[in-house]
Amino acid sequence: MEKAIELVINPSELGAGTRGSALGPYAVLYAGRKRNSSLFYKLSSVVIPNNNELLDQPINYLSAKRINGVCEVYDKVMGQMKQSLSTSSTVLVLSGDHSSATATIAGIRNKYPEKKLGVVWVDAHADIHSPYTTPSGNIHGMSLGAALGIDNKNNQINNPKENVIKKWNWMKKLGPKSTHLIKPEDIIYIGLRDIEKQEETLISSLNIKTIETSEFQKSGALKIAEEVEHYFKDYDLLYISFDVDSMDPMDSSFGTGTPFKNGILVKDAKILLGEFAKSEKLKCLEIVEINPLLDTKNKMGEIGFSLLENCIKNILEKQKVPLN
């Protein structure tokens, strides 16, 4: 019988510029242990082996750091997603850095090539760079650029080397029959506020739907969840990519690589993700960029745990099945 949920742990941080997000998934597990929760005992889970030892080597490509290693991780994530989606109706993913999301989306698209997949990107950042436009070279800022298959050469600032271009071209075509994974209209951004100029121009020209943080004060998290549901009413499946830096660091924590002011409140994030968890369309929820090395007393890990716990409760209620 199909399981209700599988938890996939992907402790890779090759795509981040700051060290420590590989410990993020464990920060969430430890937050559960601190509360004497038996959630992770009951939940079926699997850990994807990482390549973080590559971080000890010199950086070869400044326009896409560790791209060879990131591509290897993508292969592993896609393989695991394929397997987890065959045995479980919902997959929850705890990843290190956000570069993983391209491979998570690829896993879903390849498992369900005929289905329409909506992507909800909850993040302070747009992550729509390419090796041609990135100021940092960190691949976690390119995950949606790769999923859309967009170089954005109109805003080019780098000249990537041949191997980078080869690998990037591979990353752009991870969809069924080597196609791009998604189209601009398949995305909703929530909480964007720390965007580079190269990205801003692109987002407006692609006309991607965005929901500002200020909307949470105006209409409330429940209304926003409804708006997302309505936008994706003709879609079959939903993937939620939740970067914890979407939240306001003053309200949540600075335990993340690139915190940015004026984010979503923790209580609103909980309502939002909780509502998505109730949706019959939810196939996968991924939580990323928790960095306990930058944190005080594992605060972000604890917030991550409470968000995850609430989603799991709602998923199980919806499916009317116990965890084991």
Ligand SMILES: [Mn+2]
């Ligand atoms: Mn981010």
